[in-house]
Amino acid sequence: MKLQIEKMVYGGAGLAHPTEGKGAAGAVFVPFTLPGELVEARLTEKKSAHEEASLLNVLSASEDRTTPGCKHFGECGGCHYQHANYTAQVNVKTAILQDTLEHVGLTVLPKIQPRVGEQWGYRNxxxxxxxxxxxxxxxxxxxxxxxxxxxxxxxxxxxxxxxxxxxxxxxxxxxxxxxxxxxxxxxxxxxxxxxxxxxxxxxxxxxxxxxxxxxxxxxxxxxxxxxxxxxxxxxxxxxxxxxxxxxxxxxxxxxxxxxxxxTTREDYWVGRGNFFQVNRFLVEQLITIVTEGRRGQLAWDLYAGVGLFSKQLAKEFQQVVAVEAAGTDLTNSFRGPGKLAVEATTVEFLRNAVVQRERPELIVMDPPRAGVGAEVCSFLARIAAPEIIYVSCDPITLARDLKMLAQAGYNIVELHLVDLFPQTFHLETVVILRR
The missing domain is CATH 2.40.50.1070 (OB fold (Dihydrolipoamide Acetyltransferase, E2P))
Incomplete structure:
Protein backbone atom coordinates (compact mmCIF):
# COMPACT_ATOMS: atom_id res chain seq x y z
CA MET A 1 0.00 0.00 0.00
CA LYS A 2 1.03 3.62 -0.58
CA LEU A 3 1.19 5.81 2.53
CA GLN A 4 1.79 9.51 3.17
CA ILE A 5 3.81 9.90 6.37
CA GLU A 6 2.23 12.60 8.52
CA LYS A 7 4.55 12.76 11.51
CA MET A 8 6.84 10.66 13.71
CA VAL A 9 5.65 8.89 16.86
CA TYR A 10 7.59 7.94 19.98
CA GLY A 11 9.30 4.63 19.26
CA GLY A 12 10.93 5.56 15.95
CA ALA A 13 8.17 5.03 13.37
CA GLY A 14 6.32 7.35 11.02
CA LEU A 15 2.53 7.65 11.28
CA ALA A 16 0.19 7.36 8.30
CA HIS A 17 -3.54 6.84 7.69
CA PRO A 18 -4.44 4.79 4.60
CA THR A 19 -7.03 6.49 2.38
CA GLU A 20 -8.18 3.39 0.53
CA GLY A 21 -8.26 -0.39 0.72
CA LYS A 22 -8.06 -2.62 3.76
CA GLY A 23 -7.20 -0.71 6.90
CA ALA A 24 -8.40 2.65 5.53
CA ALA A 25 -8.65 5.38 8.21
CA GLY A 26 -6.69 3.28 10.74
CA ALA A 27 -3.26 4.37 11.99
CA VAL A 28 -0.25 2.65 10.48
CA PHE A 29 3.29 2.88 11.90
CA VAL A 30 6.17 2.58 9.41
CA PRO A 31 9.80 2.56 10.66
CA PHE A 32 12.65 4.30 8.76
CA THR A 33 10.38 6.96 7.27
CA LEU A 34 10.21 10.75 7.68
CA PRO A 35 7.40 13.31 7.79
CA GLY A 36 6.09 14.27 4.36
CA GLU A 37 7.40 11.17 2.57
CA LEU A 38 5.29 9.08 0.23
CA VAL A 39 6.21 5.44 0.75
CA GLU A 40 5.23 1.98 -0.28
CA ALA A 41 4.78 -0.38 2.68
CA ARG A 42 3.47 -3.81 3.58
CA LEU A 43 1.28 -4.43 6.63
CA THR A 44 3.00 -6.82 9.03
CA GLU A 45 1.12 -6.79 12.35
CA LYS A 46 -2.18 -5.62 13.77
CA LYS A 47 -2.11 -4.07 17.25
CA SER A 48 -5.06 -2.97 19.37
CA ALA A 49 -4.75 0.73 18.48
CA HIS A 50 -2.76 0.67 15.22
CA GLU A 51 -1.18 -1.49 12.55
CA GLU A 52 2.52 -1.88 11.83
CA ALA A 53 4.10 -2.03 8.39
CA SER A 54 7.51 -2.60 6.87
CA LEU A 55 8.98 -0.08 4.45
CA LEU A 56 9.31 -1.41 0.89
CA ASN A 57 10.23 1.72 -1.06
CA VAL A 58 10.47 5.49 -0.62
CA LEU A 59 8.53 6.97 -3.53
CA SER A 60 9.06 10.62 -2.59
CA ALA A 61 11.91 11.27 -0.16
CA SER A 62 12.18 14.03 2.42
CA GLU A 63 14.96 16.59 2.04
CA ASP A 64 16.02 15.52 5.52
CA ARG A 65 16.79 11.95 4.43
CA THR A 66 20.49 11.09 4.52
CA THR A 67 22.84 8.10 4.23
CA PRO A 68 23.07 6.12 7.52
CA GLY A 69 26.42 6.28 9.27
CA CYS A 70 26.54 2.57 10.16
CA LYS A 71 26.47 -0.45 7.87
CA HIS A 72 24.21 -2.31 10.33
CA PHE A 73 21.49 0.35 10.49
CA GLY A 74 18.06 -1.11 9.89
CA GLU A 75 19.06 -4.62 10.85
CA CYS A 76 20.39 -3.71 14.32
CA GLY A 77 17.88 -2.90 17.03
CA GLY A 78 19.95 -0.09 18.55
CA CYS A 79 19.41 2.93 16.30
CA HIS A 80 16.23 4.28 14.68
CA TYR A 81 16.98 7.67 13.06
CA GLN A 82 20.23 7.32 11.12
CA HIS A 83 18.27 7.89 7.89
CA ALA A 84 17.58 11.49 9.02
CA ASN A 85 20.09 14.32 9.23
CA TYR A 86 20.81 15.39 12.77
CA THR A 87 18.87 18.68 12.66
CA ALA A 88 15.80 16.74 11.53
CA GLN A 89 16.28 14.21 14.34
CA VAL A 90 16.19 16.98 16.94
CA ASN A 91 13.14 18.59 15.30
CA VAL A 92 11.35 15.23 15.28
CA LYS A 93 12.06 14.67 18.98
CA THR A 94 10.93 18.20 19.84
CA ALA A 95 7.63 17.66 18.02
CA ILE A 96 7.11 14.27 19.72
CA LEU A 97 7.71 15.80 23.17
CA GLN A 98 5.29 18.65 22.42
CA ASP A 99 2.60 16.25 21.13
CA THR A 100 3.01 13.88 24.08
CA LEU A 101 2.54 16.63 26.65
CA GLU A 102 -0.39 18.21 24.81
CA HIS A 103 -2.05 14.80 24.47
CA VAL A 104 -2.63 14.62 28.25
CA GLY A 105 -4.00 18.16 28.36
CA LEU A 106 -0.84 20.14 29.13
CA THR A 107 -1.43 22.89 26.58
CA VAL A 108 0.09 25.92 28.36
CA LEU A 109 3.75 25.10 27.77
CA PRO A 110 6.93 27.15 27.44
CA LYS A 111 8.92 26.80 24.24
CA ILE A 112 11.01 23.61 24.22
CA GLN A 113 14.75 24.37 24.32
CA PRO A 114 16.83 21.69 22.52
CA ARG A 115 20.32 20.98 23.87
CA VAL A 116 22.61 19.01 21.57
CA GLY A 117 26.18 17.70 21.38
CA GLU A 118 28.18 15.35 19.17
CA GLN A 119 25.97 12.91 17.27
CA TRP A 120 28.60 10.13 16.95
CA GLY A 121 30.99 8.49 19.43
CA TYR A 122 29.01 9.77 22.39
CA ARG A 123 28.25 6.61 24.37
CA ASN A 124 30.44 5.92 27.41
CA THR A 263 33.80 16.47 34.91
CA THR A 264 35.03 20.06 35.07
CA ARG A 265 32.75 20.57 38.07
CA GLU A 266 33.01 17.35 40.10
CA ASP A 267 34.47 13.87 40.34
CA TYR A 268 32.07 10.93 40.69
CA TRP A 269 32.88 7.43 41.89
CA VAL A 270 30.94 4.97 39.73
CA GLY A 271 30.99 1.38 40.96
CA ARG A 272 31.23 -1.27 38.25
CA GLY A 273 27.84 -1.81 36.66
CA ASN A 274 26.18 1.13 38.39
CA PHE A 275 24.16 3.75 36.50
CA PHE A 276 25.71 6.88 35.07
CA GLN A 277 24.42 9.11 32.25
CA VAL A 278 25.49 7.55 28.96
CA ASN A 279 26.38 10.64 26.89
CA ARG A 280 29.95 11.69 27.61
CA PHE A 281 29.53 15.05 25.81
CA LEU A 282 26.33 16.33 27.48
CA VAL A 283 26.66 15.29 31.13
CA GLU A 284 28.01 18.70 32.15
CA GLN A 285 25.27 20.58 30.27
CA LEU A 286 22.69 18.43 32.03
CA ILE A 287 24.22 19.32 35.42
CA THR A 288 24.20 23.01 34.48
CA ILE A 289 20.52 23.06 33.49
CA VAL A 290 19.51 21.40 36.75
CA THR A 291 21.76 23.24 39.24
CA GLU A 292 22.88 26.59 37.78
CA GLY A 293 21.80 29.60 39.85
CA ARG A 294 19.97 27.59 42.50
CA ARG A 295 20.81 28.12 46.17
CA GLY A 296 19.16 28.08 49.57
CA GLN A 297 18.78 26.21 52.84
CA LEU A 298 17.57 22.70 51.88
CA ALA A 299 17.42 20.69 48.65
CA TRP A 300 16.44 17.06 48.02
CA ASP A 301 17.87 14.97 45.21
CA LEU A 302 15.56 11.97 44.69
CA TYR A 303 16.70 8.94 42.66
CA ALA A 304 20.15 10.45 43.18
CA GLY A 305 22.28 7.68 41.62
CA VAL A 306 25.96 8.46 42.23
CA GLY A 307 25.14 12.06 43.19
CA LEU A 308 25.32 13.67 39.75
CA PHE A 309 23.25 16.66 40.90
CA SER A 310 23.67 16.34 44.69
CA LYS A 311 27.38 17.17 44.68
CA GLN A 312 26.88 20.35 42.70
CA LEU A 313 23.85 21.45 44.73
CA ALA A 314 25.83 20.95 47.94
CA LYS A 315 28.03 23.90 46.95
CA GLU A 316 25.08 26.31 47.07
CA PHE A 317 22.62 24.82 49.60
CA GLN A 318 23.28 24.60 53.34
CA GLN A 319 21.99 21.03 53.32
CA VAL A 320 21.38 18.54 50.50
CA VAL A 321 19.67 15.21 51.09
CA ALA A 322 20.44 12.64 48.38
CA VAL A 323 18.07 9.65 48.23
CA GLU A 324 18.94 6.44 46.36
CA ALA A 325 17.59 2.92 46.82
CA ALA A 326 20.86 1.32 45.65
CA GLY A 327 22.96 3.85 47.48
CA THR A 328 26.25 2.13 48.29
CA ASP A 329 28.34 4.39 46.03
CA LEU A 330 26.44 7.44 47.22
CA THR A 331 26.75 6.77 50.95
CA ASN A 332 30.49 6.23 50.53
CA SER A 333 31.13 9.42 48.52
CA PHE A 334 28.46 11.96 49.57
CA ARG A 335 29.73 12.87 53.02
CA GLY A 336 30.65 15.95 55.03
CA PRO A 337 28.94 19.06 56.42
CA GLY A 338 25.58 19.72 54.82
CA LYS A 339 25.52 16.39 52.94
CA LEU A 340 23.22 13.53 53.84
CA ALA A 341 22.92 10.33 51.79
CA VAL A 342 19.82 8.24 52.48
CA GLU A 343 19.66 4.66 51.21
CA ALA A 344 15.92 4.24 50.70
CA THR A 345 13.29 4.25 48.00
CA THR A 346 11.84 7.64 47.14
CA VAL A 347 8.39 6.51 48.32
CA GLU A 348 9.78 5.48 51.71
CA PHE A 349 11.68 8.73 52.10
CA LEU A 350 8.72 10.94 51.11
CA ARG A 351 6.28 9.04 53.31
CA ASN A 352 8.47 9.79 56.31
CA ALA A 353 9.09 13.38 55.20
CA VAL A 354 5.34 14.05 55.03
CA VAL A 355 4.96 12.83 58.62
CA GLN A 356 7.88 15.01 59.73
CA ARG A 357 6.43 17.97 57.79
CA GLU A 358 9.71 18.70 56.07
CA ARG A 359 9.69 21.20 53.20
CA PRO A 360 12.77 21.84 51.03
CA GLU A 361 13.14 24.82 48.73
CA LEU A 362 14.11 22.57 45.82
CA ILE A 363 13.38 18.98 44.83
CA VAL A 364 15.33 17.35 41.99
CA MET A 365 14.22 13.96 40.72
CA ASP A 366 15.70 11.77 37.99
CA PRO A 367 13.65 8.55 38.06
CA PRO A 368 14.06 5.48 35.85
CA ARG A 369 11.93 5.03 32.72
CA ALA A 370 8.80 4.14 34.73
CA GLY A 371 8.63 7.71 36.09
CA VAL A 372 7.66 8.68 39.64
CA GLY A 373 4.01 7.58 39.63
CA ALA A 374 0.85 8.59 41.47
CA GLU A 375 2.00 7.89 45.03
CA VAL A 376 5.13 10.02 44.74
CA CYS A 377 3.15 12.82 43.04
CA SER A 378 0.62 12.80 45.90
CA PHE A 379 3.43 13.14 48.47
CA LEU A 380 5.03 15.94 46.44
CA ALA A 381 1.69 17.78 46.38
CA ARG A 382 1.49 17.60 50.18
CA ILE A 383 5.11 18.72 50.67
CA ALA A 384 4.57 21.61 48.23
CA ALA A 385 8.19 22.59 47.60
CA PRO A 386 8.43 25.93 45.73
CA GLU A 387 10.44 24.37 42.87
CA ILE A 388 10.70 20.88 41.38
CA ILE A 389 13.09 19.84 38.63
CA TYR A 390 12.05 16.64 36.87
CA VAL A 391 14.65 14.87 34.71
CA SER A 392 13.01 12.21 32.53
CA CYS A 393 14.12 9.66 29.94
CA ASP A 394 10.56 8.75 28.86
CA PRO A 395 8.09 11.38 27.59
CA ILE A 396 5.06 9.10 28.10
CA THR A 397 5.53 8.61 31.84
CA LEU A 398 6.74 12.21 32.14
CA ALA A 399 3.48 13.53 30.67
CA ARG A 400 1.45 11.36 33.04
CA ASP A 401 3.35 12.64 36.09
CA LEU A 402 3.39 16.28 34.97
CA LYS A 403 -0.39 16.27 34.62
CA MET A 404 -0.71 15.16 38.27
CA LEU A 405 1.76 17.81 39.41
CA ALA A 406 -0.08 20.47 37.38
CA GLN A 407 -3.33 19.46 39.11
CA ALA A 408 -1.47 19.94 42.42
CA GLY A 409 -0.72 23.57 41.55
CA TYR A 410 2.63 23.41 39.74
CA ASN A 411 3.32 25.38 36.57
CA ILE A 412 5.79 24.28 33.90
CA VAL A 413 8.14 27.24 33.45
CA GLU A 414 11.00 25.66 31.45
CA LEU A 415 11.26 22.68 29.08
CA HIS A 416 14.67 21.44 27.94
CA LEU A 417 15.12 18.58 25.47
CA VAL A 418 18.62 17.23 26.09
CA ASP A 419 19.53 14.88 23.24
CA LEU A 420 21.54 12.30 25.16
CA PHE A 421 20.75 9.58 22.61
CA PRO A 422 21.41 10.75 19.00
CA GLN A 423 20.46 8.33 16.19
CA THR A 424 17.81 6.72 18.45
CA PHE A 425 14.22 7.64 19.34
CA HIS A 426 15.13 8.05 23.02
CA LEU A 427 15.17 11.55 24.48
CA GLU A 428 15.93 13.21 27.80
CA THR A 429 13.80 16.04 29.15
CA VAL A 430 14.44 18.49 31.99
CA VAL A 431 11.30 20.22 33.29
CA ILE A 432 11.35 23.15 35.72
CA LEU A 433 8.15 23.41 37.77
CA ARG A 434 7.21 26.13 40.23
CA ARG A 435 4.21 26.84 42.44
Missing amino acids: RTRLRVEEIEGTLRVGYNQRGSNQFLAIQECPILAPLLWHAAEALLTIGADNSTVGRWARTMSEAEFFTTADEKKLQMSVFIQKKNQPGFSQFCDSMKQHVPELTGAGSSLIPPKSPQRQVQKPRPLEDWGAKGLTYQ
Missing part, protein backbone atom coordinates in the same frame (compact mmCIF):
# COMPACT_ATOMS: atom_id res chain seq x y z
CA ARG A 125 28.91 2.47 27.97
CA THR A 126 27.93 -0.56 25.90
CA ARG A 127 26.77 -4.09 26.63
CA LEU A 128 27.56 -6.55 23.85
CA ARG A 129 26.48 -10.10 23.24
CA VAL A 130 29.35 -12.53 22.60
CA GLU A 131 28.87 -15.66 20.51
CA GLU A 132 31.03 -18.14 18.64
CA ILE A 133 29.86 -18.51 15.04
CA GLU A 134 31.43 -21.20 12.86
CA GLY A 135 34.48 -21.29 15.10
CA THR A 136 34.95 -17.48 15.20
CA LEU A 137 34.14 -15.32 18.22
CA ARG A 138 31.87 -12.38 17.37
CA VAL A 139 30.30 -9.49 19.29
CA GLY A 140 26.96 -7.92 18.54
CA TYR A 141 23.51 -6.78 19.57
CA ASN A 142 19.96 -8.03 19.04
CA GLN A 143 18.48 -7.93 15.58
CA ARG A 144 15.70 -5.38 15.27
CA GLY A 145 12.44 -6.65 16.69
CA SER A 146 13.84 -9.95 17.97
CA ASN A 147 16.24 -11.62 20.38
CA GLN A 148 18.28 -13.08 17.52
CA PHE A 149 22.01 -12.34 17.63
CA LEU A 150 23.40 -9.86 15.12
CA ALA A 151 27.19 -9.91 14.75
CA ILE A 152 28.54 -6.40 14.11
CA GLN A 153 31.73 -4.97 12.62
CA GLU A 154 31.30 -1.39 13.89
CA CYS A 155 29.21 0.78 16.20
CA PRO A 156 29.85 4.48 15.46
CA ILE A 157 27.79 5.81 18.39
CA LEU A 158 30.29 4.28 20.86
CA ALA A 159 33.28 6.09 22.29
CA PRO A 160 36.22 4.71 20.24
CA LEU A 161 37.81 3.09 23.31
CA LEU A 162 34.73 0.88 23.81
CA TRP A 163 34.97 -0.55 20.31
CA HIS A 164 38.73 -0.94 20.71
CA ALA A 165 38.06 -3.04 23.84
CA ALA A 166 35.54 -5.16 21.93
CA GLU A 167 38.11 -5.80 19.19
CA ALA A 168 40.69 -6.77 21.83
CA LEU A 169 38.24 -9.29 23.25
CA LEU A 170 37.84 -10.83 19.79
CA THR A 171 41.59 -10.93 19.23
CA ILE A 172 42.09 -12.81 22.50
CA GLY A 173 39.18 -15.13 21.73
CA ALA A 174 40.74 -16.11 18.41
CA ASP A 175 43.71 -17.65 20.21
CA ASN A 176 43.62 -21.32 21.19
CA SER A 177 45.40 -20.71 24.49
CA THR A 178 43.80 -21.05 27.93
CA VAL A 179 42.99 -17.35 27.88
CA GLY A 180 41.41 -17.62 24.44
CA ARG A 181 39.29 -20.58 25.50
CA TRP A 182 38.12 -18.64 28.58
CA ALA A 183 37.08 -15.71 26.38
CA ARG A 184 34.90 -18.06 24.38
CA THR A 185 32.94 -19.07 27.51
CA MET A 186 31.38 -15.62 27.98
CA SER A 187 27.95 -14.69 26.68
CA GLU A 188 28.03 -10.91 27.25
CA ALA A 189 30.54 -8.14 27.96
CA GLU A 190 29.94 -4.62 29.21
CA PHE A 191 32.44 -1.76 28.90
CA PHE A 192 32.27 1.65 30.61
CA THR A 193 34.73 4.49 30.04
CA THR A 194 35.35 7.99 31.33
CA ALA A 195 34.61 11.01 29.14
CA ASP A 196 38.29 11.38 28.22
CA GLU A 197 38.63 7.62 27.52
CA LYS A 198 41.58 7.30 29.91
CA LYS A 199 39.98 4.66 32.17
CA LEU A 200 37.89 1.59 31.34
CA GLN A 201 35.84 -0.86 33.40
CA MET A 202 34.76 -4.27 32.11
CA SER A 203 32.03 -6.67 33.24
CA VAL A 204 31.79 -10.12 31.67
CA PHE A 205 28.94 -12.59 32.00
CA ILE A 206 29.20 -16.36 31.74
CA GLN A 207 26.59 -19.13 31.91
CA LYS A 208 28.74 -21.86 33.51
CA LYS A 209 30.61 -21.43 36.79
CA ASN A 210 33.99 -22.88 37.73
CA GLN A 211 35.61 -21.62 34.54
CA PRO A 212 39.26 -20.97 35.51
CA GLY A 213 41.25 -18.30 33.73
CA PHE A 214 39.40 -15.03 34.41
CA SER A 215 42.39 -13.26 35.96
CA GLN A 216 44.67 -14.29 33.07
CA PHE A 217 42.03 -13.07 30.61
CA CYS A 218 41.97 -9.66 32.33
CA ASP A 219 45.79 -9.49 32.27
CA SER A 220 45.69 -10.19 28.55
CA MET A 221 42.99 -7.53 28.00
CA LYS A 222 45.16 -5.05 29.92
CA GLN A 223 48.01 -5.69 27.48
CA HIS A 224 45.73 -4.86 24.55
CA VAL A 225 43.85 -2.04 26.33
CA PRO A 226 46.12 -0.26 28.85
CA GLU A 227 43.17 1.92 29.97
CA LEU A 228 41.52 -1.11 31.65
CA THR A 229 41.52 -0.47 35.42
CA GLY A 230 39.15 -3.16 36.69
CA ALA A 231 36.87 -6.02 35.76
CA GLY A 232 34.35 -8.42 37.21
CA SER A 233 32.76 -11.69 36.14
CA SER A 234 29.19 -12.74 36.88
CA LEU A 235 27.15 -15.89 36.38
CA ILE A 236 23.93 -15.52 34.40
CA PRO A 237 21.42 -17.97 35.91
CA PRO A 238 19.44 -20.18 33.51
CA LYS A 239 15.91 -19.04 32.73
CA SER A 240 13.46 -20.40 35.27
CA PRO A 241 10.16 -22.02 34.25
CA GLN A 242 8.35 -19.13 35.97
CA ARG A 243 10.24 -16.69 33.69
CA GLN A 244 11.42 -14.78 36.71
CA VAL A 245 14.27 -12.39 35.97
CA GLN A 246 17.18 -13.29 38.21
CA LYS A 247 20.12 -10.99 38.75
CA PRO A 248 23.57 -12.21 37.67
CA ARG A 249 25.61 -13.61 40.58
CA PRO A 250 29.02 -11.94 41.05
CA LEU A 251 31.97 -14.35 40.84
CA GLU A 252 35.44 -12.81 40.57
CA ASP A 253 36.97 -9.33 40.65
CA TRP A 254 40.13 -8.02 39.05
CA GLY A 255 41.62 -4.61 39.75
CA ALA A 256 39.55 -1.61 40.86
CA LYS A 257 35.82 -2.09 41.53
CA GLY A 258 34.86 1.10 39.73
CA LEU A 259 36.30 4.31 38.35
CA THR A 260 36.32 8.03 39.05
CA TYR A 261 34.36 9.85 36.34
CA GLN A 262 35.69 13.40 36.10
